[in-house]
Amino acid sequence: MRSNQPQTIYLSDYKVPAYLVDHVDLRFELFEHGARVHSILTVRRNPQSDDVGAPLVLDGDRLVLESLALNGTPLDGDQYEDRGDQLVIADVPEQFQLSVVTWIEPQNNTRLEGLYKSSGMFCTQCEAEGFRCITFFPDRPDVMARFRTRIEADRSAYPVLLSNGNDIDRGDLPDGRHFVTWEDPFPKPCYLFALVAGDLVEKRDSFRTRSGRDIDLRMYVEPRNADKCAHALDSLKRAMRWDEEVYGREYDLDIFMIVAVDDFNMGAMENKGLNIFNSSCVLASQDTATDAAYQRIEAIVAHEYFHNWSGNRVTCRDWFQLSLKEGFTVFRDSQFSADMGSATVKRIEDVTLLRTAQFAEDAGPMAHPVRPSSYIEISNFYTLTIYEKGAEVVRMLHNLLGPELFRKGSDLYFERHDGQAVTTDDFVRAMEDASGRDLSQFRLWYEQAGTPVLTVRDEFDADRGVYRLTVEQTLPDTPGQTDKKPHHIPFALGLLDRRGQPLPLRLADDDTEAPTERMLELTERAHTFEFHGLAECPVPSLLRNFSAPVRLNYPWTREQLLFLMSHDPDGFNRWDAGQRLAVDVIQSLVGAPRDTQVEPRLVTAYRHLICDASLDQALVAKMLQLPSEAYLIELADEADVPAIHQARERVLKHLAISLRDELVACYRRNAQDSAYDLSPLAIARRSLRNTALAWLLAINDEEGRALAVRQFRDADNMTDRIGALRALVNSDYEDDRNQALASFYQRYQDDPQVVEQWFSVQAASDRAGQLPQIRALLTHPAFDWKNPNKVRAVVGAFAGQNLAAFHQVDGSGYDFLAEQVCRLDDSNPQIAARLVTPLTRWRKFAPAYRERMRAALERIRDKPSLSRDVYEVVHKSLAG
Ligand code: BES
Ligand code: ZN
Numbered sequence: 001m002r003s004n005q006p007q008t009i010y011l012s013d014y015k016v017p018a019y020l021v022d023h024v025d026l027r028f029e030l031f032e033h034g035a036r037v038h039s040i041l042t043v044r045r046n047p048q049s050d051d052v053g054a055p056l057v058l059d060g061d062r063l064v065l066e067s068l069a070l071n072g073t074p075l076d077g078d079q080y081e082d083r084g085d086q087l088v089i090a091d092v093p094e095q096f097q098l099s100v101v102t103w104i105e106p107q108n109n110t111r112l113e114g115l116y117k118s119s120g121m122f123c124t125q126c127e128a129e130g131f132r133c134i135t136f137f138p139d140r141p142d143v144m145a146r147f148r149t150r151i152e153a154d155r156s157a158y159p160v161l162l163s164n165g166n167d168i169d170r171g172d173l174p175d176g177r178h179f180v181t182w183e184d185p186f187p188k189p190c191y192l193f194a195l196v197a198g199d200l201v202e203k204r205d206s207f208r209t210r211s212g213r214d215i216d217l218r219m220y221v222e223p224r225n226a227d228k229c230a231h232a233l234d235s236l237k238r239a240m241r242w243d244e245e246v247y248g249r250e251y252d253l254d255i256f257m258i259v260a261v262d263d264f265n266m267g268a269m270e271n272k273g274l275n276i277f278n279s280s281c282v283l284a285s286q287d288t289a290t291d292a293a294y295q296r297i298e299a300i301v302a303h304e305y306f307h308n309w310s311g312n313r314v315t316c317r318d319w320f321q322l323s324l325k326e327g328f329t330v331f332r333d334s335q336f337s338a339d340m341g342s343a344t345v346k347r348i349e350d351v352t353l354l355r356t357a358q359f360a361e362d363a364g365p366m367a368h369p370v371r372p373s374s375y376i377e378i379s380n381f382y383t384l385t386i387y388e389k390g391a392e393v394v395r396m397l398h399n400l401l402g403p404e405l406f407r408k409g410s411d412l413y414f415e416r417h418d419g420q421a422v423t424t425d426d427f428v429r430a431m432e433d434a435s436g437r438d439l440s441q442f443r444l445w446y447e448q449a450g451t452p453v454l455t456v457r458d459e460f461d462a463d464r465g466v467y468r469l470t471v472e473q474t475l476p477d478t479p480g481q482t483d484k485k486p487h488h489i490p491f492a493l494g495l496l497d498r499r500g501q502p503l504p505l506r507l508a509d510d511d512t513e514a515p516t517e518r519m520l521e522l523t524e525r526a527h528t529f530e531f532h533g534l535a536e537c538p539v540p541s542l543l544r545n546f547s548a549p550v551r552l553n554y555p556w557t558r559e560q561l562l563f564l565m566s567h568d569p570d571g572f573n574r575w576d577a578g579q580r581l582a583v584d585v586i587q588s589l590v591g592a593p594r595d596t597q598v599e600p601r602l603v604t605a606y607r608h609l610i611c612d613a614s615l616d617q618a619l620v621a622k623m624l625q626l627p628s629e630a631y632l633i634e635l636a637d638e639a640d641v642p643a644i645h646q647a648r649e650r651v652l653k654h655l656a657i658s659l660r661d662e663l664v665a666c667y668r669r670n671a672q673d674s675a676y677d678l679s680p681l682a683i684a685r686r687s688l689r690n691t692a693l694a695w696l697l698a699i700n701d702e703e704g705r706a707l708a709v710r711q712f713r714d715a716d717n718m719t720d721r722i723g724a725l726r727a728l729v730n731s732d733y734e735d736d737r738n739q740a741l742a743s744f745y746q747r748y749q750d751d752p753q754v755v756e757q758w759f760s761v762q763a764a765s766d767r768a769g770q771l772p773q774i775r776a777l778l779t780h781p782a783f784d785w786k787n788p789n790k791v792r793a794v795v796g797a798f799a800g801q802n803l804a805a806f807h808q809v810d811g812s813g814y815d816f817l818a819e820q821v822c823r824l825d826d827s828n829p830q831i832a833a834r835l836v837t838p839l840t841r842w843r844k845f846a847p848a849y850r851e852r853m854r855a856a857l858e859r860i861r862d863k864p865s866l867s868r869d870v871y872e873v874v875h876k877s878l879a880g
Pocket of ligand 1: 128300304326
């Protein structure tokens with residue numbers, strides 16, 4: 001492993017490829033002891049490249065080169081140079097065929113990049129740079145080729161052989177082997193290549209496109225999962241229909257395949273015509289998947305499907321442009337989810353993730369722009385900034401242009417760039433050209449890191465009836481970036497009168513037909529807006545629906561927040577007002593004397609939410625969730641985690657004690673009264689019930705305990721069963737906790753996806769997930785270091801969700817994490833690097849914690865032979 005000073009890659013060094021590959025002919029011989037890969041590349045010099053005498057440079061990683069021939073003539077050792085990670089052939093003609101044979105060992109591949117084995121099947125993961133672990137190739141997304149792939153394997157062990165495109169040939173071979181040949185008619189970058197070989201069952205479905213073509217939909221899973229495919233296939237059909245209706249995008253091949261694999265670094269992958277999924281992101285049954293899992297599956301199936309246009313047909317020029325496909329596709333999948341369920345709830349969930357995790361990333365040592373300008377290891381750049389902030393940037397374009405012009409822009413983008421590898425700038429230009437708007441300042445969102453801060457002040461001139469609003473924007477410094485320019489920000493707002501009625505927003509005296517909501521545009525460091533014709537001082541409803549990814553400061557009074565919580569016509573802002581109020585109340589109790597009063601109006605407001613059944617129950621279910629510890633830490637200057645934890649617990653318990661009877665009534669009112677279904681209302685009711693249960697158990701309520709035990713036993717779905725389990729696990733009823741955990745494991749021990757949930761309920765619990773218990777989980781027979789989901793379920797959940805247990809003042813939690821990172825770094829560097837994340841935030845914490853976090857990072861830094869992945873994260877975290 002390259003441990004000394006890995007190289008930094010710069011966007012400014014981008015050069016078009018010197019050679020293009022038009023066609024790739026692959027033949028895989030798969031065996032138990034390894035695989036032989038025969039590749040024939042049809043190569044020509046790139047007419048766009050001015051690097052005329054350039055050698056042919058192919059990437060390769062851990063490959064054994066068996067043979068190499070140019071136009072059929074074997075090359076001698078002095079005609080090429082094998083540099084370990086590159087194969088260089090100095091002297092090549094204008095056009096030629098290169099034949100390469102490599103030997104690889106998928107059975108020993110624990111990094112899960114390239115070709116590897118997962119529970120007995122062969123599968124691939126090539127994004128971002130995994131194809132170079134399969135064969136020598138120019139592994140960069142601007143080299144697009146047509147692929148033909150022949151797979152040969154033992155027929156009985158691997159009856160199913162899959163790759164991209166259409167199957168054009170199949171047959172038997174000697175020694176009980178067989179082959180299938182696939183051809184993909186669309187040129188694609190090698191990161192979209194995929195291969196699967198295994199003993200899988202096939203579930204079929206079909207979809208008729210709006211132009212009348214019938215698409216074969218096929219899902220492949222291990223036989224034991226045959227009854228968990230319906231939801232993914234239904235989600236896929238909904239996504240296909242939606243993309244036709246909303247974006248005018250139709251599917252282009254005759255077959256669309258989905259495969260589920262247990263060992264997978266990410267959630268899922270959009271390989272052309274052959275999407276590969278982490279089992280936990282695609283398999284579902286009523287008995288094994290929670291509502292959240294059902295929704296996640298629908299979103300991920302859609303996301304990967306949407307990539308067929310935003311990513312595959314139009315792809316990225318280089319990996320600095322990653323957000324071109326990921327940000328846009330996350331925006332598309334979030335619009336889809338909003339349309340399939342409750343749009344307000346979806347927005348709340350997206351913003352919660354953004355504000356809790358992306359804002360933290362943007363304020364820390366790993367902060368980078370949506371289009372980074374350098375990286376060491378690209379796998380580290382599949383970040384919340386690229387994904388979530390990238391999606392917010394596209395959403396802002398949607399806000400600025402409106403739905404019609406935005407659609408015109410996306411049509412132009414897809415038509416103009418079909419079959420090309422392009423940049424985020426090409427995307428913005430298409431939006432610009434279609435709308436006629438100047439987006440030059442808007443482009444700064446791709447270049448400047450850090451979360452803008454908006455500070456709003458207001459005053460009311462009663463004599464003139466004018467309400468004046470001043471909005472100032474500032475941009476924090478981030479690593480390598482200071483003195484930033486102001487952003488172009490869409491700022492949605494409304495004004496309410498004292499009865500909660502929306503007021504017309506008259507920007508001038510004579511503005512008669514004024515709307516009650518406006519999308520203002522901020523482009524300067526400070527703006528002042530005047531609203532005319534007002535009889536009283538209004539209450540402002542600012543940044544509606546979170547119209548831009550910014551921090552918003554306004555001196556709300558608790559009175560105003562209570563008012564907005566019940567009156568704002570914007571559902572998102574109603575929720576946001578509640579969150580701001582709860583944050584204010586909790587913050588005022590951090591480190592305060594024990595007898596400090598909890599704001600009584602918070603109790604009144606929550607009582608109203610719990611009892612008024614006429615309110616939108618999906619919104620209420622969200623409003624009842626107190627701000628998370630992670631969010632409170634993000635908002636703090638020098639976070640004292642135990643103090644934050646205690647203050648939050650105090651508020652939760654105070655609410656539960658004050659509203660005890662209402663919670664029991666709420667629980668009973670929301671009892672399941674009909675067959676299980678996944679409508680937003682049914683999901684909201686389960687959420688309300690489980691919140692009520694959790695709160696009752698937090699105060700050791702005996703009736704709550706009985707309800708939880710009964711629900712755990714009688715539940716007909718996983719949401720309720722695990723909701724009851726979680727409530728019991730987080731309670732003081734130790735016997736009930738242990739019994740429930742044991743019986744749950746007994747029941748589901750053969751289902752890896754449920755066992756993962758069982759691990760994470762414990763690892764995230766401050767009762768069941770203290771360090772000694774976490775160590776015990778790591779030695780549990782069902783734990784497996786080779787399976788990323790298990791590692792995430794225990795180590796990731798402990799460090800990322802069980803914050804009071806992780807942040808021990810003696811640093812034991814940090815040392816534990818450092819130990820696990822070092823251990824994983826040798827087998828799976830991508831997962832190891834991701835696990836470091838909680839430590840990268842070390843500067844956020846109170847001094848005693850901070851120093852010990854830094855010490856843990858230094859311990860990782862000093863490990864011999866550190867991977868490039870962990871090297872980058874640790875060194876950048878310690879820098880500055
Ligand atoms: N292209 C990614 C998967 C990927 C990421 C592969 C990084 C290799 C390296 C895929 O489209 C994706 O974004 N998946 C997400 C889920 C999605 C719903 C945001 C994931 O895997 O978490
Ligand atoms: Zn994606």
